Structures are given as structure tokens and as C-alpha cells.
């Protein structure tokens with residue numbers, strides 16, 4: 001499938017969700033092993049810059065790369081400024097790189113389901129590495145990372161990230177940790193802090209993977225090869241595990257859970273919004289009890305979910 005055909009197929013799926021199931025079921029299986037890699041970190045930490053360096057490295061290694069950008073401020077996103085377009089230009093001309101961005105809500109029943117659909121389509125079309133850029137934990141990007149086989153968590157000495165680390169739950173989520181902007185003061189300290197925090201944590205229940213903490217200067221590409229090495233190692237480690245290994249079970253369970261949560265959230269924001277609003281008024285007017293309102297919402301939700 002050419003890039004243009006791919007883009008057209010994805011747009012058609014976004015416009016006509018009713019053809020989704022059949023279209024996905026009819027897609028040929030991915031021709032070989034694929035890996036979904038999620039990149040998460042606060043805005044400004046350098047995710048987009050780092051992705052460019054990673055794309056370049058993966059292309060040099062012969063991989064075909066799909067990019068799904070969820071961060072609305074990302075230069076990959078639609079409506080990018082001219083400067084960003086220029087920055088992206090060489091890679092946009094490359095047939096081995098396909099970039100798709102998702103608006104802040106996602107048009108296929110939420111961001112996660114939409115990202116999941118795009119990833120499946122790209123994998124079927126022979127893209128072997130799917131990079132997912134999202135904003136930091138606690139924002140919309142969090143659940144999207146749960147689609148990833150490998151999670152790269154980014155930090156920078158500029159962000160004051162050190163203290164936030166543990167609260168954010170990212171220690172549990174990340175498979176590879178990157179301190180970006182190693183050219184800035186404080187990078188070494190942050191690197192050590194993350195190392196200590198990981199060492200203090202009880203080992204993750206999934207075990208067996210030593211989570212590396214890498215330092216990088218995304219803007220110059222320094223450290224990109226080491227990061228891609230780590231990504232490949234993690235993919236290899238995960239791929240070699242049996243399907244019933246806890247690490248794979250947890251990943252799949254997380255993906256299914258967040259995809260469902262995302263679908264429900266999208267329904268509450270979309271089709272069920274009107275009902276929600278009118279029930280709220282009814283409760284306030286005393287026409288309906290709150291638990292009755294919740295019960296009616298649940299029934300409507302179940303109906304909508306069954307129709308999807």
C-alpha cells in the first residue's frame with residue numbers, strides 16, 4: 001500500500017467507524033515482527049526532537065517506521081507551523097516513514113482506540129516499528145502508552161522532574177529511562193536520582209528486564225544509537241517470553257483495559273453528553289434521583305457499547 005493509499009484508508013476509517021471491524025478483520029497479518037514503542041514525558045522535554053533522531057537511526061537499520069503523535073503541541077501534529085514542516089521535510093519524503101497525528105480526543109471512540117487502529121493498519125502495511133508520542137503521565141497520553149510494547153520515559157534537567165518522578169507512577173510504567181538535554185546543567189544529578197529511585201523500588205512483578213537509564217542530547221542525535229539498541233533489546237526480550245508470561249499478560253491486560261476506558265470516556269463526551277446533561281438538570285429539579293440517573297446512564301452506555 002502506498003503512503004497515499006494508507007492515508008486514505010485511515011481517513012475512511014475515521015469517517016466511517018461502522019466499517020472498522022470488517023476492515024480490521026480483513027487486514028493481512030503483519031509480514032514480520034513488529035514493536036510498538038511509546039514515548040512519554042512532560043511537554044518540552046524533547047520527545048519530538050528525540051523521535052526525529054530515533055527515526056533516523058531506525059531507518060539506517062532498515063526498519064520501516066510509523067509514527068503516531070498524540071501530543072497536540074507536537075510538530076508532527078496537523079496544522080504544524082511552517083518551521084516544523086521544514087524540520088520534518090526530509091523524513092516526510094521518505095517512503096519508509098509514515099506519520100499520523102491524532103487530535104486531543106480521537107475520532108474513533110477515544111485516543112487509545114484510534115491509536116490502536118492506526119497501529120494495526122500500519123503494522124499490516126509492513127511498518128515494523130510504531131512510535132507513539134504522547135504527553136506526560138496524568139494527561140491524555142498516559143493511556144496511549146499502554147498500547148506500547150516498550151515504554152520510553154523521558155526526563156530533562158530543565159523540567160524539575162526529579163521530585164515528580166515517583167508520584168507520577170512512571171517508574172512502574174517505563175521500560176527505558178532517558179535523561180534528555182544532557183548538555184544542560186543538572187543532567188548528571190537527575191540521571192543518578194532516577195537510578196537510585198529505580199534501585200529503591202521493589203523489582204517490578206514482571207521481572208527479568210534491567211531498566212536502563214540513558215542520557216541523550218536529542219537535538220544533536222547524541223545517544224540515539226544507544227537508545228535504539230535498548231529499544232531493540234527490550235523488544236527482543238519481550239518477544240522471547242512465552243505468551244503466558246506475566247510481563248506479556250500485564251501489557252495486554254493494560255491495553256484492553258485502557259482501550260475500553262477510552263471508549264467509555266469518548267461515549268460520555270459524545271453520544272451520551274446530551275443525556276448526561278438532561279439527567280443532571282432532572283436531578284437538580286428533583287424529577288429524578290441521582291442513583292436513578294446513574295442507572296439510566298449505565299443502561300444507555302451498555303446500549304451504545306453493544307452497538308459499537
Ligand SMILES: Nc1nc2c(ncn2[C@@H]2O[C@H](COP(=O)(O)OP(=O)(O)O)[C@@H](O)[C@H]2O)c(=O)[nH]1
Nearest residue numbers: 043044045046047048049180181182217218219
Ligand atoms: N539543549 C537541548 N535542547 C533540546 C534537546 N532536545 C530538545 N531540545 C529543545 O527542547 C525544546 C522542546 O523540544 P520538543 O522536541 O518539541 O519537546 P516535546 O514537547 O517533548 O515534544 C525544543 O526547543 C528543542 O529544540 C537537547 O538534547 N538539548
Ligand SMILES: [Mg+2]
Nearest residue numbers: 048071074075
Ligand atoms: Mg512534541
